[in-house]
Each structure stands twice: as structure tokens, then as C-alpha cells.
Amino acid sequence: MKGGRKNLKRAVEAEMMALQQGQNIMQVVDLRGSNLIEVMDAKGQHLLAIFPAKFQKSMWIKRGNFVVVDESGREEAIESGRKVAGILTQVLYHDQVRILQKSSEWPEIFRSSSQESSMQETELY
Template identity: 40%
Template sequence: MSQATKRKHVVKEVLGDFVTPAENQQIVKVIGSRGNNLHETVTARGETFLVSMPTKFRKNIWIKRGDYVIVDPIEEGEKVKAEISAILYKDHIQHLQKLQLWPEGFQEEPSSQEKTDREQEKGDEREEKDEEEGSGSEDDDSDLFVNTNRSNYHYSESEEEESEDEDEEDEGERTENSP
């Protein structure tokens, strides 16, 4: 089987199949990558441990911090206590919530749909405020992307400094032009 065919089947399996955890499996949240196909996870009860990614997922499926996975426990593991058996995406999570198989410890976090609804409501409120304020909202930079890797510098020039500079320039012109 070629690499492309293998990748196609693995991706189809991960995205298409709605899996439910077996008795010995559990749902955990990825909180970081430790390299070498190891990921640090936390359970719904707050326990943290390392899990390994099986070879069929390597270089085919990517997981990041905040993703949820179903893991199989490894009995002989001291540091690495489980192996990833399934990766859960938004549709999988909603399916598990409907079946009431989602852990209560992860229930507190609002779903991504709820987050987008709240953001849309906030955006609608901002638009209403902007309409009420009129054209003064053109200088509002609150919706611009902020790079958190850079220090924020605020440059402000007061109107007094500008007017003093203009007055000095006007006086200089008068003395040069006067006979």
C-alpha cells in the first residue's frame, strides 16, 4: 500500500467514524507536546500523564494543545501511561455529548459553537454602538489583530505641542518676510 493510500484510509477512519470509549478507555485533553510522538494530557479528574501516538497516526494526523483524544491504558508504563486510539473533533464531541458519554470534568468548557455564538452577539452589540456613535468609530482599532510577541508602545502627541510648533513656524515666517 502506498503512503498516499495509507494516509487516505487513516484520515477517512479518523474523520468518519464516530467512536465511543470502551470500558478501559478514557477521554483526555491534550495540554502539550513533549516531542518524539509523546503528548502530555489531563483527565477530567485533573490527573496528568504522557500518551504516545501510534505509528498509523504519525505524519498523517496532527493534534495540538486543546484537542481531545481517546486513549488505551498501558499497564507497564511508568511515564507513558496510555496510547492514543482515536482523535476527537468537534462532530465527535457533539456526538458523545448527545449520548451523555462526555466526562463531566470537561463539561464546564463551552463548546466552540457556543463561543462563536457569543462572539457574534458581541460583534452585533459593537455594530449597534458604532451606529449610535456615528462616524467617530473610524478610529476604533479594537478589531485589529494584536501581536502578543511584541511590546505595546503608545505614541501620543498632545494638541498643545502641535499648536506651539505651528505658532513658532508662523512667527519665523513673519520675521523673514518683514522689511
């Protein structure tokens, strides 16, 4: 299957979100440079995650965006002293965020922040 970036973006847009074990919805807090991002989980804890090279130049993220992070090796990373504790698996687009907000998988801590950001977007236009 050729057309790497095109097919990657098409697959992400068409994919219905179903969180797998070890995956959590998180909010981007800061972009640390190269491929590191700082995210906040549902408990309010901050951690570093890797933004894989396959997403670079095809998906863009900024502070406040919502992403899905695989943190299945988080405990091992903390115990061994590594700072990076997760891998970004998907960037959530606005439509996907709206669908997830209506489901039970959406964390309560993000309900108010996502509503405030959508209100600000409507005020700008």
C-alpha cells in the first residue's frame, strides 16, 4: 500500500475511537521540542510522551489538543528512572472529541476545559 502519509491520515480520520487497554485520553500541555510532548492525564498528573516520526509532517498538534497516549509501560519507566512514560498513538480531531465527550470514556477533568475552548472558538468567528 503506497502513499504513506495520505493513507495514514485517511485511516486516522475514518477510525472510530475505541480505547484499548493501556490507552488514555490526555491533553497536550507543552511541546518540549523534537518529538517530545508534555501531556496531562485524567488525574491531573503531567508526563512526557513521544510523538512518533510517522505522525510528523502529517499531523500537527498544539497546546490544548487532545490525544490518545499508550502508557502501558508507565510504571516500568518511572521505576527505572526514565522521563518518557508514554507513546502518542492518535491525535484527536474536533469531530472525534465531540463524539468522545458524549461517551463514558471522556475524563471528567477535561469536560470543563473542552467546553471553554469550544466557546472561545465560536466567539472568534
